[in-house]
Amino acid sequence: xxxxxxxxxxxxxxxxxxxxxxxxxxxxxxxxxxxxxxxxxxxxxxxxxxxxxxxxxxxxxxxxxxxxxxxxxxxxxxxxxxxxxxxxxxxxxxxxxxxxxxxxxxxxxxxxxxxxxxxxxxxxxxxxxxxxxxxxxxxxxxxxxxxxxxxxxxxxxxxxxxxxxxxxxxxxxxxxxxxxxxxxxxxxxxxxxxxxxxxxxxxxxxxxxxxxxxxxxxxxxxxxxxxxxxxxxxxxxxxxxxxxxxxxxxxxxxxxxxxxxxxxxxxxxxxxx
Numbered sequence: 001x002x003x004x005x006x007x008x009x010x011x012x013x014x015x016x017x018x019x020x021x022x023x024x025x026x027x028x029x030x031x032x033x034x035x036x037x038x039x040x041x042x043x044x045x046x047x048x049x050x051x052x053x054x055x056x057x058x059x060x061x062x063x064x065x066x067x068x069x070x071x072x073x074x075x076x077x078x079x080x081x082x083x084x085x086x087x088x089x090x091x092x093x094x095x096x097x098x099x100x101x102x103x104x105x106x107x108x109x110x111x112x113x114x115x116x117x118x119x120x121x122x123x124x125x126x127x128x129x130x131x132x133x134x135x136x137x138x139x140x141x142x143x144x145x146x147x148x149x150x151x152x153x154x155x156x157x158x159x160x161x162x163x164x165x166x167x168x169x170x171x172x173x174x175x176x177x178x179x180x181x182x183x184x185x186x187x188x189x190x191x192x193x194x195x196x197x198x199x200x201x202x203x204x205x206x207x208x209x210x211x212x213x214x215x216x217x218x219x220x221x222x223x224x225x226x227x228x229x230x231x232x233x234x235x236x237x238x239x240x241x242x243x244x245x246x247x248x249x250x251x252x253x254x255x256x257x258x259x260x261x262x263x264x265x266x267x268x269x270x271x272x273x
Contacts, residue, residue, distance in 0.1 A: 015046035022059070023051060033060035037067055064175070067117040076120075084120075103219040104129040110177045110217070131185065135220050138191040139210055145203035156190065157205035163187040164212050171216065184213050 002009045022030065028051070035044060044063065051059040068075065071082040089105055091097025108128035112118035163186055170180035191198070191206045198206070214220035 011042045011046055015043055016050060018043070019047050019050045019059075022047075023055075028055045029057045029059065029061070031061050032064060033062070034064045034066070037065045040065055064114065066114045070117050070119045072121050073119055100125065101129060101132060103222065104132040106219045107132050107181070110219075111181055113178055114175055132219055134185075134188050134192065135210070138188045138206070139220065141191065141194075141196070141198055142203045142206045142210065144196075145198035145200060146207065148200065150197075150199040152199035152201060154201040154205050155199075156194075156202040156209075159190060160187050160205055160209040163190070164209060164216075167213065167216065177217075180217065184217065187213070 001012055003012070004010070022033070033044070033047075048059050070076065071084070074080060074082060076083055086102075086105065087097065089098050089100045090102045092099045104125065105128070108120065108125050109118070111124070111128065163183060167180045167183045170176045170183055173179070187209055191209075194202065210220050
């Protein structure tokens with residue numbers, strides 16, 4: 001998939017759309033560019049060549065490339081029958097799925113270091129389900145304690161704050177999610193260790209900590225309830241995206257000829273500024 005130009009052999013221009021979109025919405029230089037390891041060449045190198053030859057500036061300050069996903073020690077493949085989609089895993093059985101908690105799936109997928117291949121196994125998924133259930137159990141204990149009138153000093157605040165700091169520190173160390181998850185789990189054990197004797201002051205600290213961990217790692221509460229005690233309004237961004245998707249579908253149906261690709265014309269307009 002190469003073509004010859006006056007400057008030598010080149011690669012298909014689908015890389016242009018990524019250069020255009022990133023610079024249009026993030027600027028000529030931005031902090032993070034992510035992707036799978038298979039995109040390092042030619043896709044990301046072409047992005048760099050296009051953008052940096054135009055602007056003379058670095059396209060991204062940090063490049064984060066994830067390794068491939070394995071299933072039971074083998075490469076995921078439809079021909080091997082070990083191919084899963086998120087929909088197949090999380091949809092309820094009556095809808096043809098396996099009914100797995102989406103938060104447990106998220107936990108399983110972030111439990112490996114991004115620089116190393118992740119081996120997705122049934123045992124790994126079962127372990128993730130049990131761990132997320134422990135977080136949910138801790139959240140129930142906290143909510144029950146907040147509704148009680150048990151008085152007493154806060155015996156959790158300082159210790160949970162230290163655990164949160166260590167969790168954040170692990171993520172700041174090249175996104176070391178295995179260490180972050182192991183550290184955060186110590187906080188859950190601490191909360192559950194109080195059982196039904198959790199007083200209100202300690203419960204307030206515990207709820208604050210659970211909210212912080214959810215904001216950091218995103219698996220404590222279901223997506224429709226980011227915080228158990230916070231009401232979520234209709235997201236205006238979702239409404240905008242749904243409207244744009246409908247407009248795109250309508251434009252596709254109305255199109256009679258392919259015409260010039262939008263990202264190519266956008267790039268030409270941007271480059272001519």
